[in-house]
Amino acid sequence: MATTADIARDKRVQNPRKIFSPSETSQPSPSNYLIYMSDTMSYSIVGRSSIKKIHGKKATLIFNKKMFTGEILFAGTFPRCQVELNKIQQTSQSYENNETVSINEEDQNDIDDYNKKQGDIFIETDDDNDEEDEELFNRFDESEDDLLGNESFGKKRKSTCSNSITKDCRQAKRKKQENLNENKSLKSIENKMNDLSKNMLKMNNAIRQIASSTRTGSHNLDCYRDPNNQEIFPSTVEYNGQNLLEIVGKDFGDYARQLMRVLYTNDELQSSILPPGRRHLVRKPLDFDRFVRLNESVRVKYRLASHMYDDFFKYHLGPKLSDFLVEERRREANKNARKQAKLALSLMVNEQSTN
Structure with a gap:
């Protein structure tokens, strides 16, 4: 059996450590670039963050x-780029001035003659262009911390305009929303007031119905009397030579029933209904x-106000009179039934006595 001592192993090869270093020292990339845009034929100072790609002397921008x-x-x-831009603009202006000055005298004379002939065409030259340009460049130098070129300046102007427009739009929307909220609140208040008035009418009617269901005496009719009313009630209400105010009743209901028996016959009470009638009803x-005479008698006897009598009749007197007519119809039938019962009893008694 082989042991560990018998096994021969090769030593591990150790490679020397290699230290890698850049061939060229790294320099920080410039922060700004002066670029000539061939599409717009303009110069712009652009920050490094606005450049997407750089290929040699070509740069790709996104605006x-x-x-x-x-x-x-x-x-x-940025200041160095500003200086270079000023130089380029000054050289371009001087080049244009040199081209205009390099016109020959003969050509100038021809132009003068042509101008004399025309008489209407004239040329104005501005000598203050250089001073205006220098003022603009100085203003541009003062705002170098905020601007990154012509394009960035345009962006900021657009952003300020858009911000002002959005503020106006927001204010207009807020005003519209406030007006809508005010209209909604007013409508809700109107609806609540209408509901409250309806509920008050229902409560008033319910209270009057409860009062009519109980025993109503003369002291409960004060709500239908007007203390400020200066009406002079008559002392007589006549019908066929009889003063209807002299008829005696326990209360207004009993008094009205007594008047019905005086003013109408039994057949009329059994076959009629309270006025006004309805076309779909059989009874007349x-x-x-005469019904107006009855109401006038009740109003005068109990000293009720004329403008409150309709409610009094609706909730108190009308139900009692309608019940009275129903009882009059039943009274005759009950009387006949009692007569027949008495006749049957008398016949039975006579048969038993004979037997």
């Missing part, structure tokens, strides 16, 4: 979700003129 390509003219800090109403 307002649009992609542009431009040529990098200078890279460095009582005579209206």
Whole structure:
């Protein structure tokens, strides 16, 4: 059996450590770039964050979700890019001035002659363009911490305009919402007031019905009397030479029943209903003129106000009179039934006595 001492093992090869270092020292990337945009033919100072890709001297930019390509003219800090931009603009202006001054005298004379002939065309030159440009550049230098170029300045102007528009829209929406809330609250208040008035009428009617169901005496009729009323009630209400106010009753209900027996016959009470009548009903109403005389007698006898008598009749007197007519119809039938019962009893007694 082989032991561990008999096994020969090779030693592990140890490779020397290699230290890797960059061939070129890393330098911080510039923060701003001066770029010439061929599409818009303009110069712009752009921050590093606005550049998507850089290929040599070409840079790819994104403004307002649009992609542009431009040529990098200078890279460095914002003030250095500003200085380079001023130089480029000054050289371009001087070049344009040199081109205008380099016109020959002969051509100038021809132009003067042409202007004299036309008489209407004239040329104005501004000598203060350089001073205005320098003022604009100085203003641009003062705001270097806030602006990153012409495009960023335009963005900020758009953002301020959009912010003002959104504020106006929000204020208008708030005013509309407030007006809607006020209208809703007013409508809810009106609905609640209407519901309250309806409930008050229902409660008033219920109270009057409860009062009519109980025994009503003259002291409970005060709600239908007007203390401020200066009406002079007559002392007589006549019908066929009889003063109806002299008829005696226990209360207004008994008094009204006594008046019904005086004003109408038994046949009329058994076959009629209270006025006014209805077309779909078989029974005819009582005579209206005599019924008016009955109401006038009750009102005068109990000193009731004329403008409150309708409610009194509706909740107190009307139900009692309708019940009285129903009892009059039943009274005749009950009388006949009692007569027949008496006849039957008398016949039975006579048969038993004969037997």
